[in-house]
Amino acid sequence: MQEIVPELNPFRYKDLPFIDLPTQDALDSANMITPDTPPSAFIWNTLEFLEPSALTWIRQQYQVPTFTIGPLHKISPTPSTSFLEEDTSCITWLDKQKPKSVIYVSLGSLAYMNENVATEMALGLANSNQPFLWVVRPGSVQGFEWVEFLEEGLAVEMKERGLIVKWAPQKEVLAHNAVGGFWSHCGWNSTLESVCEGVPMLCQPFGVDQLLNARYLSYVWKMGVEIVVERKEIEGAIRRILVDKEGEERRQRGMEIQENAKLAFNHGGSSHKSLNDLVEFIWSL
Structure with a gap:
């Protein structure tokens, strides 16, 4: 389980989601989060510099606009949405x-x-x-x-x-x-x-x-x-x-x-620019 998964470096087999589930249960779980039709775009709560190889793969694989607008808690701060009362x-x-x-x-x-x-x-x-x-x-x-x-x-x-x-x-x-x-x-x-x-x-x-x-x-x-x-x-x-x-x-x-x-999330950064690009993309639909 410590072995690196081919083409998924640096992930090991033990790191993969659903790895402990029976095969059919794992397939059912994966299908639940896989879109039935190709998406027209991706919106990710991430930063471009954090996951460059994964984002490159997604763009090559799907050939649709990909917007990295994270971190959302910095881009658009909101009050806590937790159902538990915070002890300040x-x-x-x-x-x-x-x-x-x-x-x-x-x-x-x-x-x-x-x-x-x-x-x-x-x-x-x-x-x-x-x-x-x-x-x-x-x-x-x-x-x-x-x-x-x-x-x-x-x-x-x-x-x-x-x-x-x-x-x-x-x-x-x-x-x-x-x-x-x-x-x-x-x-x-x-x-x-x-x-x-x-x-x-x-x-x-x-x-x-x-x-x-x-x-x-x-x-x-x-x-x-x-x-x-x-x-x-x-x-x-x-x-x-x-x-x-x-x-x-x-x-x-x-x-x-x-x-x-x-x-990245300040004015002119990758996330700020990506958010502006997302707005333009939505207006173009």
Whole structure:
């Protein structure tokens, strides 16, 4: 499964969507997201410089206009659309932390985990001796309403080291100077939000596009680190991002990508131009 897929470098077989499904289920899933008729255009929430080879392939394959108008959260900022209430008190807590010292942990609005995985995450966070902001969605740990899976001693230790909230204003958190790393499921929205703030990532994908995004983050863009959910591995990965030289290198790479992203979505950049081209295309129909 570690082998690179021919013609899909740098993806491995283990990174492919639906790879764990039976063949027919995988085909059915792929058909659900494949258009029945050729599209007249593509609109992508991405940046031209992030995925040049993939975009080149799409343009050659389909021969239709392709508009890269991302990141949408920067092009057209909107209030949060989350169905969960954001705990903005975490920003006040971040204000009290040292620059680039906090690991922000959020695995998205859909992922679920069992008690063992959640406990390993908690122990890794505690043992790293680094401050953390951990989003634990109510009901996201199977069998528990919230953080009752934490044994009393561990709960006390974690309270001393960091902050656990039910939901956070993620874009504001990632833009905060205290955040030095983002432990994420690598959904595309979270990935773009982190990329645009230059925040290095710890990658814990669950499935579908998250596996591909994690591979790009760690292997191509070189601002992410793939992790194994085991307390020692987590502890080491957090320290690699926040303390060690590797983290500084990933952070520098993130800052370079952040600057390129700013150029893209500001006036005259590739995303700004692509959005204007999209408007003209729509008017021409």
